Amino acid sequence: xxxxxxxxxxxxxxxxxxxxxxxxxxxxxxxxxxxxxxxxxxxxxxxxxxxxxxxxxxxxxxxxxxxxxxxxxxxxxxxxxxxxxxxxxxxxxxxxxxxxxxxxxxxxxxxxxxxxxxxxxxxxxxxxxxxxxxxxxxxxxxxxxxxxxxxxxxxxxxxxxxxxxxxxxxxxxxxxxxxxxxxxxxxxxxxxxxxxxxxxxxxxxxxxxxxxxxxxxxxxxxxxxxxxxxxxxxxxxxxxxxxxxxxxxxxxxxxxxxxxxxxxxxxxxxxxxx
Amino acid sequence: xxxxxxxxxxxxxxxxxxxxxxxxxxxxxxxxxxxxxxxxxxxxxxxxxxxxxxxxxxxxxxxxxxxxxxxxxxxxxxxxxxxxxxxxxxxxxxxxxxxxxxxxxxxxxxxxxxxxxxxxxxxxxxxxxxxxxxxxxxxxxxxxxxxxxxxxxxxxxxxxxxxxxxxxxxxxxxxxxxxxxxxxxxxxxxxxxxxxxxxxxxxxxxxxxxxxxxxxxxxxxxxxxxxxxxxxxxxxxxxxxxxxxxxxxxxxxxxxxxxxxxxxxxxxxxxxxxxxxxxxxxxxxxxxxxxxxxxxx
Numbered sequence: 001x002x003x004x005x006x007x008x009x010x011x012x013x014x015x016x017x018x019x020x021x022x023x024x025x026x027x028x029x030x031x032x033x034x035x036x037x038x039x040x041x042x043x044x045x046x047x048x049x050x051x052x053x054x055x056x057x058x059x060x061x062x063x064x065x066x067x068x069x070x071x072x073x074x075x076x077x078x079x080x081x082x083x084x085x086x087x088x089x090x091x092x093x094x095x096x097x098x099x100x101x102x103x104x105x106x107x108x109x110x111x112x113x114x115x116x117x118x119x120x121x122x123x124x125x126x127x128x129x130x131x132x133x134x135x136x137x138x139x140x141x142x143x144x145x146x147x148x149x150x151x152x153x154x155x156x157x158x159x160x161x162x163x164x165x166x167x168x169x170x171x172x173x174x175x176x177x178x179x180x181x182x183x184x185x186x187x188x189x190x191x192x193x194x195x196x197x198x199x200x201x202x203x204x205x206x207x208x209x210x211x212x213x214x215x216x217x218x219x220x221x222x223x224x225x226x227x228x229x230x231x232x233x234x235x236x237x238x239x240x241x242x243x244x245x246x247x248x249x250x251x252x253x254x255x256x257x258x259x260x261x262x263x264x265x266x267x268x269x270x271x272x273x274x
Numbered sequence: 275x276x277x278x279x280x281x282x283x284x285x286x287x288x289x290x291x292x293x294x295x296x297x298x299x300x301x302x303x304x305x306x307x308x309x310x311x312x313x314x315x316x317x318x319x320x321x322x323x324x325x326x327x328x329x330x331x332x333x334x335x336x337x338x339x340x341x342x343x344x345x346x347x348x349x350x351x352x353x354x355x356x357x358x359x360x361x362x363x364x365x366x367x368x369x370x371x372x373x374x375x376x377x378x379x380x381x382x383x384x385x386x387x388x389x390x391x392x393x394x395x396x397x398x399x400x401x402x403x404x405x406x407x408x409x410x411x412x413x414x415x416x417x418x419x420x421x422x423x424x425x426x427x428x429x430x431x432x433x434x435x436x437x438x439x440x441x442x443x444x445x446x447x448x449x450x451x452x453x454x455x456x457x458x459x460x461x462x463x464x465x466x467x468x469x470x471x472x473x474x475x476x477x478x479x480x481x482x483x484x485x486x487x488x489x490x491x492x493x494x495x496x497x498x499x500x501x502x503x504x505x506x507x508x509x510x511x512x513x514x515x516x517x518x519x520x521x522x523x524x525x526x527x528x529x530x531x532x533x534x535x536x537x538x539x540x541x542x543x544x545x546x547x548x549x550x551x552x553x554x555x556x557x558x559x560x561x562x563x564x565x566x567x568x569x570x571x
Contacts, residue, residue: 014367104551
C-alpha cells in the first residue's frame with residue numbers, strides 16, 4: 001500500500017500568512033514612497049531624499065562609523081580570540097560570558113551608563129584631581145565613545161563570528177609552521193590567521209554594518225549626527241521621503257543578510273538592536 | 275633528576291601563565307571601560323540617594339511607585355504577548371518549511387527573509403507600519419475603500435498597545451523561525467516511524483513525542499523573544515513618540531532630563547530591566563542546554 005502524499009494544506013496556509021505579514025508592510029512603504037506626486041507613480045520622493053544635504057552627510061558619516069567599528073573590532077577581537085585559543089583556554093568561559101553581556105544590557109541602558117561615566121570629568125577617587133575631561137565635551141571624544149559603544153553592541157556577533165571561524169582552522173599547527181619559518185606575531189595574525197577566517201570576518205562585519213548604519217539609540221542620546229537620528233527627525237515633519245529611505249534601509253539590510261548567506265552557506269544570525 | 279624537572283615545571287607554570295594573561299588585557303580593559311564600568315555606575319547609583327548616601331529607598335520605590343509599576347507591567351505585557359504570539363506563529367512557520375512538507379526552496383527563502391526581518395527594526399520598521407496601518411495607511415485605505423470598514427472608527431489605533439504589538443511581531447516571529455528551524459530538524463524520522471508502527475495517530479505523535487522533545491527549546495525561544503521585545507526602544511519611540519510609557523521609554527526620558535526628580539530612581543529602573551533581561555537570558559540558555567539532550571544532531 002503506497003501512501004498518497006497529500007498537499008500539506010496547513011503548511012501552505014502558515015507559509016502564505018507569513019509571507020503576507022512579511023511583504024505587506026514593505027509593499028505599503030514602497031507604494032507610499034512612489035506616490036509623492038498626485039495620481040502618478042514616480043521616484044520623486046527618492047530624488048528629493050537624495051538631494052537633501054542632511055541625508056548625504058549623515059549617511060556618509062554612519063558608514064564611516066560602521067567602518068571604524070568593524071576595523072576596531074577586528075583589531076581588538078581577532079588577536080584576543082586567537083590568543084585564547086592558542087595559549088589561554090582557561091579564559092574562554094569568562095570571555096564567552098563577557099561577549100554575551102550586551103544581550104543583558106540593552107542599548108538604552110548602555111548609553112545611560114556611558115553618558116553617566118564619560119559625560120562628567122574622570123577624577124582620581126576621593127580627590128578633585130581631574131584625570132580626563134568628559135569625552136562627550138569634544139566631537140572627537142564623542143566619536144570615540146560611540147564607536148566603542150557600537151563595538152559593545154556588535155560584540156556578541158563579531159566576537160562569536162571570529163571565534164567560530166577559528167574553530168575550523170588548526171590555529172596551533174598554523175602558528176607553529178609560521179613560527180618555524182621565522183614569522184613574528186604580527187605576520188602570523190595578519191597574513192595567516194586573518195585570511196583563514198575571512199568568511200567569518202565578512203559575515204561578522206556585515207552584521208556589524210547592519211547594526212550600526214541605522215542605529216538610533218546611541219547616536220541620538222550621544223548627540224551624534226548619524227543616519228538613524230536623521231531619519232527619525234525627517235519622519236517628524238515629512239511623509240514621503242522617510243518612507244523612501246525606510247524602504248532603502250530595508251534593501252540595505254537585505255543586501256547585508258544576502259551576502260552573509262552567500263558567504264556562510266545558510267547559517268544566519270540575528271541582531272537585537274530594536 | 276626527573277623529579278626535579280617536574281617540580282620545576284610546576285613552579286614555572288603559574289609564571290608563564292601570568293604572562294599569557296597579558297595577551298588578553300586590551301580586550302578585558304575594553305570590556306571593563308565600555309561595558310562593565312557603565313553598568314556598575316548604574317548599579318551603584320541605584321543604591322545612592324540625592325545626598326550621595328547609601329539607601330535602599332530607590333529599589334523599594336520600584337515596587338511602590340505606581341507610574342513605575344505601570345511602566346514595567348506595560349512592558350511585560352507587550353513583551354509576553356508578542357513573545358507568545360510571535361512564538362506560536364514563528365513555530366508554525368518553521369514547522370511548515372521543515373517537517374511540514376513544503377518544497378525545499380521555500381525553506382531557504384523563509385530563512386533568508388527571517389534573517390532580514392529580524393534585523394529590520396527601529397525607525398524604518400515604525401515608518402513601514404505607519405505606511406501600512408496608519409490613519410492613511412495602505413491596509414487602512416484598502417479596508418475602507420473595498421470593504422467599507424474603517425478600522426480607526428472601530429477602535430483600532432496603530433499608536434497604541436495593539437498597534438505596537440503588531441509592529442513588534444514583525445521582528446519577533448522571524449527570530450522564532452531562526453531558532454526553531456534547526457530544532458525541528460533535530461526531530462528524528464525514526465521516532466515518527468516508530469510511533470506510527472505502534473499505531474499512533476499524527477496527533478498522538480505530536481502531543482506525546484515531538485512536542486515534549488521540543489518543549490525546552492520552544493520555551494527557551496519564547497523567553498528569548500520576551501527579552502528581545504523587553505529591551506526594545508527605538509521602534510516604540512519612533513511609532514508612539516513616547517506616548518506609550520513602556521520602561522525603555524521611561525528610561526529614555528530620564529536620560530534626557532531628570533523627569534523623576536531622583537537620579538537614583540532612574541538608575542534603579544535601569545537595574546530592574548537588567549535583572550529581568552538577565553533572568554530571561556539565563557532561562558533561555560538553561561533550557562537550550564536541556565533541549566540538546568534529545569535534539570543533538
